[in-house]
Amino acid sequence: xxxxxxxxxxxxxxxxxxxxxxxxxxxxxxxxxxxxxxxxxxxxxxxxxxxxxxxxxxxxxxxxxxxxxxxxxxxxxxxxxxxxxxxxxxxxxxxxxxxxxxxxxxxxxxxxxxxxxxxxxxxxxxxxxxxxxxxxxxxxxxxxxxxxxxxxxxxxxxxxxxxxxxxxxxxxxxxxxxxxxxxxxxxxxxxxxxxxxxxxxxxxxxxxxxxxxxxxxxxxxxxxxxxxxxxxxxxxxxxxxxxxxxxxxxxxxxxxxxxxxxxxxxxxxxxxxxxxxxxxxxxxxxxxxxxxxxxxxxxxxxxxxxxxxxxxxx
Numbered sequence: 001x002x003x004x005x006x007x008x009x010x011x012x013x014x015x016x017x018x019x020x021x022x023x024x025x026x027x028x029x030x031x032x033x034x035x036x037x038x039x040x041x042x043x044x045x046x047x048x049x050x051x052x053x054x055x056x057x058x059x060x061x062x063x064x065x066x067x068x069x070x071x072x073x074x075x076x077x078x079x080x081x082x083x084x085x086x087x088x089x090x091x092x093x094x095x096x097x098x099x100x101x102x103x104x105x106x107x108x109x110x111x112x113x114x115x116x117x118x119x120x121x122x123x124x125x126x127x128x129x130x131x132x133x134x135x136x137x138x139x140x141x142x143x144x145x146x147x148x149x150x151x152x153x154x155x156x157x158x159x160x161x162x163x164x165x166x167x168x169x170x171x172x173x174x175x176x177x178x179x180x181x182x183x184x185x186x187x188x189x190x191x192x193x194x195x196x197x198x199x200x201x202x203x204x205x206x207x208x209x210x211x212x213x214x215x216x217x218x219x220x221x222x223x224x225x226x227x228x229x230x231x232x233x234x235x236x237x238x239x240x241x242x243x244x245x246x247x248x249x250x251x252x253x254x255x256x257x258x259x260x261x262x263x264x265x266x267x268x269x270x271x272x273x274x275x276x277x278x279x280x281x282x283x284x285x286x287x288x289x290x291x292x293x294x295x296x297x298x299x300x301x302x303x304x305x306x307x308x309x310x311x312x313x314x
Contacts, residue, residue, distance in 0.1 A: 005029045006191065008036070013207065019199060021206035026183045026193040033180035033192030040196060041176040043213040046148045050172035050203060051089040051118075053082045054155050055142040055163035064164050070135025073128045079166060081128065085109045086121040086172070086201045087143055093117075099139040104130050107137055118143060121202045146170040173209050175199040186290050187275060255281035268304050271296040284309065 006029050014022040028036060056079075060068055064075045073081070089095060095118050101107045107130065110123035130137055142163065152165045176198055183193040198206040257280045259272050275294045277283055283305060291302050 005032075006185070008032075008194075015206075016197075019202045019206065020197070021210075022195055022197040023206075023210055024193065024195050026191070027185050027188075028192035028194055030190050030192065033194045037178035037180065037194050037196055039217055040210075040213050041178060043216050044173045044176045044198060044209060045171060047216055048171055048173050048204065048209050048212055049145060049147050050170040050201075051087040051143055051145045052168040052170050053085060053141050053166055054094075054144045054150070054168045055165050056082060057140045057163050059138040061164075062162075068135075068137065070130055070132030071128055071137060072131050075164070078128050079164070081126060082141070083166060083169065084122075085112075085125055085127070086203050088119040088121055088203045089117060089143060089145055090119075091117040092145060095143045097141045097143060099127070099137065099141070101130060101138075102136040104133045104135075106130075112141065144168070172201050172204045173198060174201055186286065187294060188290070255279065255284060259283065262308055264304060264308060265301075268297070268301040271301055272305075280312075 006027050008025045008028045010023060010025055012024045014024070016022070025036070058068065058075065058078070061075050064079060067074045095115065097115070097118060098113045099107065099111050100113070101111055106126060107128040108123060109120045109125040109127060111127070112120055114120060128137060140163075146168065147170055150168045150170065152167050155165050155168070176196065178194060178196040181193045181195065182189070183191050185191060196210075198209055200206055200209055259269055259278055259280070259282075262269075262280065264272075271294060272278075272283065274296060277286070277294075288302065288306075291297060291305065292299070
């Protein structure tokens with residue numbers, strides 16, 4: 001196994017729509033697909049900032065266990081509907097919004113009187129239904145920002161007001177799924193590829209949620225790592241560099257020399273051929289760490305190969 005822990009890259013993003021996307025991350029050190037996938041999933045579901053209604057007041061209702069004349073839903077049903085209204089908020093301060101609806105018809109999220117700091121993401125969401133032409137519904141809503149889930153008890157600032165408090169689901173991420181596949185880099189065939197799919201409520205894009213979750217994890221681990229740093233390797237960067245190496249005609253011809261013609265020992269020659277290294281160019285394209293990982297290729301064989309390349313002035 002390699003002593004170097006490979007640094008992964010975000011190689012592609014497959015967008016299924018404005019609120020759903022799959023992110024492909026590779027190459028990952030063996031077993032790190034599960035480690036990284038589980039960490040990202042937990043943070044995405046619990047710690048991404050969002051906005052939700054935390055309290056409300058309905059004219060004519062002093063508590064949640066009551067009904068309103070001319071309104072189909074009772075206050076408990078209205079509470080449940082309010083929990084699913086999603087917002088995009090541009091302020092850290094709590095925002096108070098108002099609904100005034102007169103006459104028969106549906107009351108939806110688009111009836112919320114917005115301000116410059118608040119945008120409703122799902123305006124068609126049903127809040128209540130007025131079934132009497134002479135009835136009306138007037139409500140005040142408090143919208144706050146937060147992370148994860150907050151119970152009524154934790155929202156203590158509303159306990160001593162005439163507002164009815166709500167437990168709030170702030171998280172804009174609805175669902176996270178991930179799976180791990182095998183991938184390879186050069187001669188290494190046991191690396192992981194992570195595919196993670198993120199579905200949001202539309203108040204944040206999957207890419208922004210992914211980046212925020214990654215930044216949270218970086219901050220948490222950096223605080224614990226102190227000054228310790230681990231050597232890392234970026235195979236994709238190496239491949240890109242290799243693609244830009246240019247040789248003149250004489251060098252190209254020399255690099256196509258078969259391994260059998262290098263006068264290496266039989267053991268070293270067989271080890272290289274058994275690992276699909278048939279020309280000097282194949283040998284030249286591998287780093288020392290990759291050569292050490294070849295099956296049947298020990299330190300003595302590595303030293304012999306390096307001496308031969310030095311003799312050929314490569």
